[in-house]
Amino acid sequence: MKNKKIKIALSGSTGKMGHVILKEIKQIYNVELSILLVRKKNNKEKNVSNNETKNKSILTCTSLKNTYKNFDIMIDFSEAKNTIKNVKYCVKHKKNIIIGTTGFSDSEESFIKKSAKKICIVKSANFSHGINIIYLILENIINKIKLKKIKIIDKHHKHKQDSPSGTAIEIGRIINKKFGKYNTKREVLNNKNINFISKRKGEVIGNHTILFSNKNEILKITHKAKNRSIFAKGAIQSAIWSFKKIKGLFSMKNVVNKNEDILW
Missing domain, CATH: 3.40.50.720 (NAD(P)-binding Rossmann-like Domain)
Structure with missing residues (x-):
């Protein structure tokens, strides 16, 4: 080596x-x-x-x-x-x-x-290290989260073809462990517990936000890529x-x- x-x-x-x-x-x-x-x-x-x-x-x-x-x-x-x-x-x-x-x-x-x-x-x-640390955090806390309204928001540049992003889908897979076994892309997107929101505008490199909420509180996890x-x-x-x-x-x-x- x-x-x-x-x-x-x-x-x-x-x-x-x-x-x-x-x-x-x-x-x-x-x-x-x-x-x-x-x-x-x-x-x-x-x-x-x-x-x-x-x-x-x-x-x-x-x-x-x-x-x-x-x-x-x-x-x-x-x-x-x-x-x-x-x-x-x-x-x-x-x-x-x-x-x-x-x-x-x-x-x-x-x-x-x-x-x-x-x-x-x-x-x-x-x-990115940041997103993968978020994956690890979610895997450790997802079963402890009581907030049932879930949004996964991904923002990317206008040229990006897939929507939701692969990162958003992976976040969805991790969260799905809270509700049962949802492994395929189709199963993840069809899970009614999660609302995927994708925005394609300008030259945004990649922003991802996970929102857990109810009428009393909101838990927000965000990652923003500054450069590629x-x-x-x-x-x-x-x-x-x-x-x-x-x-x-x-x-x-x-x-x-x-x-x-x-x-x-």
Whole structure:
């Protein structure tokens, strides 16, 4: 580990998160970017840094075909269908993958879970330490909360496609333990105990608020992301954490809590 840098393949390199990961990965001594995976129509776009595309040690490509020897772990912040393709490739070539993509269907979620029986997958809707600390807090207090009116409010930039956000859905899953077993996205959204409110406006990076209330009091938990570097750093930290792990489905909660309790 001290002598070898972990080689990272980045999928979604032309997106907002891709830009930040490109910047942050240079600040960490024991990892290096080895592959930039881009969409065909974006292969020559200016939003892929010229320094990266001209760097001979970094392979910029539109397909992972025959690249498995060039990377150790993949970080994926792309889109659901593309991520599933990348998971299939990683399973085939025994490569671990860090998934920050959201908006998966229940069947896609099931596929990822099955794939984690063969490789190590760290999947999180939100890689910030703050949000994952909130997850841990909620898990410890949810059964003690007597306030029955529940709202989960997520605010994001106008370009975000999934609504509610993956983070809001995960918060919903944790709260659902108070009412019974609701695991799938459909079950979470159909739970009448929770009111999801999603707002898409401007360039808001990501704000999440959980409100528990009754006629006498309100309990409010809020997290606001000031910049995207918190997500990038968390994803890279997850890649380092997962290095040499053989298999299992984990989340950023495992990384923050420094434990290896498998989610399935």
